[in-house]
Amino acid sequence: xxxxxxxxxxxxxxxxxxxxxxxxxxxxxxxxxxxxxxxxxxxxxxxxxxxxxxxxxxxxxxxxxxxxxxxxxxxxxxxxxxxxxxxxxxxxxxxxxxxxxxxxxxxxxxxxxxxxxxxxxxxxxxxxxxxxxxxxxxxxxxxxxxxxxxxxxxxxxxxxxxxxxxxxxxxxxxxxxxxxxxxxxxxxxxxxxxxxxxxxxxxxxxxxxxxxxxxxxxxxxxxxxxxxxxxxxxxxxxxxxxxxxxxxxxxxxxxxxxxxxxxxxxxxxxxxxxxxxxxxxxxxxxxxxxxxxxxxxxxxxxxxxxxxxxxxxxxxxxxxxxxxxxxxxxx
Amino acid sequence: xxxxxxxxxxxxxxxxxxxxxxxxxxxxxxxxxxxxxxxxxxxxxxxxxxxxxxxxxxxxxxxxxxxxxxxxxxxxxxxxxxxxxxxxxxxxxxxxxxxxxxxxxxxxxxxxxxxxxxxxxxxxxxxxxxxxxxxxxxxxxxxxxxxxxxxxxxxxxxxxxxxxxxxxxxxxxxxxxxxxxxxxxxxxxxxxxxxxxxxxxxxxxxxxxxxxxxxxxxxx
Numbered sequence: 009x010x011x012x013x014x015x016x017x018x019x020x021x022x023x024x025x026x027x028x029x030x031x032x033x034x035x036x037x038x039x040x041x042x043x044x045x046x047x048x049x050x051x052x053x054x055x056x057x058x059x060x061x062x063x064x065x066x067x068x069x070x071x072x073x074x075x076x077x078x079x080x081x082x083x084x085x086x087x088x089x090x091x092x093x094x095x096x097x098x099x100x101x102x103x104x105x106x107x108x109x110x111x112x113x114x115x116x117x118x119x120x121x122x123x124x125x126x127x128x129x130x131x132x133x134x135x136x137x138x139x140x141x142x143x144x145x146x147x148x149x150x151x152x153x154x155x156x157x158x159x160x161x162x163x164x165x166x167x168x169x170x171x172x173x174x175x176x177x178x179x180x181x182x183x184x185x186x187x188x189x190x191x192x193x194x195x196x197x198x199x200x201x202x203x204x205x206x207x208x209x210x211x212x213x214x215x216x217x218x219x220x221x222x223x224x225x226x227x228x229x230x231x232x233x234x235x236x237x238x239x240x241x242x243x244x245x246x247x248x249x250x251x252x253x254x255x256x257x258x259x260x261x262x263x264x265x266x267x268x269x270x271x272x273x274x275x276x277x278x279x280x281x282x283x284x285x286x287x288x289x290x291x292x293x294x295x296x297x298x299x300x301x302x303x304x305x306x307x308x309x310x311x312x313x314x315x316x317x318x319x320x321x322x323x324x325x326x327x328x329x330x331x332x333x334x335x336x337x338x339x
Numbered sequence: 340x341x342x343x344x345x346x347x348x349x350x351x352x353x354x355x356x357x358x359x360x361x362x363x364x365x366x367x368x369x370x371x372x373x374x375x376x377x378x379x380x381x382x383x384x385x386x387x388x389x390x391x392x393x394x395x396x397x398x399x400x401x402x403x404x405x406x407x408x409x410x411x412x413x414x415x416x417x418x419x420x421x422x423x424x425x426x427x428x429x430x431x432x433x434x435x436x437x438x439x440x441x442x443x444x445x446x447x448x449x450x451x452x453x454x455x456x457x458x459x460x461x462x463x464x465x466x467x468x469x470x471x472x473x474x475x476x477x478x479x480x481x482x483x484x485x486x487x488x489x490x491x492x493x494x495x496x497x498x499x500x501x502x503x504x505x506x507x508x509x510x511x512x513x514x515x516x517x518x519x520x521x522x523x524x525x526x527x528x529x530x531x532x533x534x535x536x537x538x539x540x541x542x543x544x545x546x547x548x549x550x551x552x553x554x555x556x557x558x559x
Contacts, residue, residue, distance in 0.1 A: 155518035161507070161552065196383050201390065204507045205472040205495065240382040244357070251357035252436075252474050276381040328518070 461537020
């Protein structure tokens with residue numbers, strides 16, 4: 009049975025995952041770069057990845073109990089992401105492919121979030137709500153590609169939450185701390201609700217939330233209001249995508265999609281429309297090598313291996329520029 | 340108590356969109372559509388009420404203003420802000436989404452439809468209004484694909500729209516055409532030609548903004 013090793017390094021997470029043809033994760037090792045203060049610095053994150061990858065590869069192989077000769081291909085995140093971070097992962101992938109004489113398969117990071125959720129959920133043609141640090145997208149398949157139906161027009165939701173939390177005096181990553189604080193909030197404060205068709209924007213809310221806090225609103229209420237308002241926006245654009253493309257089911261991906269309040273709100277919306285919702289377990293919902301390995305395996309079967317010369321990273325690769333020959337269009 | 344102007348008994352559900360339920364009703368003897376903005380249980384009640392009220396009011400206002408600009412839209416017969424309800428003229432006909440589907444018409448008819456849609460949006464933008472939710476489900480052809488396009492659901496539009504709002508409209512059209520039709524790129528050209536006719540002064544600037552929106556970095 010074919011086994012693929014996947015390498016993920018689009019942003020702050022370096023991860024190596026090994027999966028088989030049944031999408032079983034045989035072994036995975038991940039490590040997240042955490043800055044001492046402030047937000048993510050691309051070059052420092054990349055240095056972190058370079059230092060850790062040899063150990064992560066060894067640990068993933070040991071956990072999977074496979075030898076390099078058992079592996080069919082090496083897959084890696086080609087984009088979108090932070091250039092220096094992507095380069096670190098791509099360099100490791102090229103090296104392993106050459107040393108082990110294996111095919112090298114580039115993978116789009118966003119597509120990988122959809123594919124791992126699809127296979128784990130058994131849902132054939134769901135809408136993906138992908139909510140992470142840098143990415144906020146609503147994705148659905150159509151005409152041979154994954155299409156971004158809706159997305160953020162300014163900053164990713166995770167970056168928005170991090171920026172807000174750091175400006176309020178906290179540390180990176182802000183999401184989990186903000187979530188805990190929000191649980192104590194009771195009053196819904198008015199904040200800009202910025203939905204444009206199927207797109208959203210967060211920068212106005214950032215400014216308004218900081219102003220509310222300066223004017224004396226309790227931190228817990230600010231956190232609660234930000235979560236309620238921002239997540240309502242995400243659920244709304246997901247519902248619009250379902251209605252517009254006549255779909256019923258939703259899968260979740262990305263670090264922010266681990267948030268319990270968001271998960272509950274998505275579930276309420278999807279169930280009211282008679283659909284099903286699936287959120288991968290945390291380790292496969294955040295950035296991870298296993299989803300890259302799995303998508304690499306799909307791409308490999310469809311002839312997706314490339315020579316080293318054609319394996320350059322694409323920091324701004326758009327989801328809808330990536331062909332998906334392994335899956336058919338909906339009839 | 341006064342009897343309701345529209346007959347409930349005749350209410351027949353027509354569609355369920357993301358936001359609203361639409362039913363066919365008889366209103367003061369006229370055939371009409373009743374559009375009810377559903378309560379959304381996933382969001383807090385206060386936020387839900389505010390959004391539904393704002394959008395119902397905005398939709399009624401902008402549908403009327405668009406018509407003054409020469410853009411075909413359904414007539415608004417009645418508005419009930421307490422119930423987040425509109426009574427609208429029914430415009431029958433295929434939506435752009437249906438025309439783009441597998442059973443859609445041949446290329447020349449489709450090209451005419453896109454041209455007409457482009458003209459309508461151009462006029463709307465030239466008059467300072469953005470649509471705000473410009474999917475192909477919100478474009479309808481009451482006289483068939485050869486006739487003029489009508490625009491539906493302006494509830495998220497802006498009355499004094501800036502370049503950004505207009506650019507987003509154009510960006511959404513682009514994504515939709517490319518995502519729904521294998522020859523989306525050609526159809527986009529037809530749409531753009533119509534748009535430039537409807538908005539001769541502003542077309543270039545709005546196109547440029549739409550391109551900028553598409554190219555924006557997602558990692559900040």
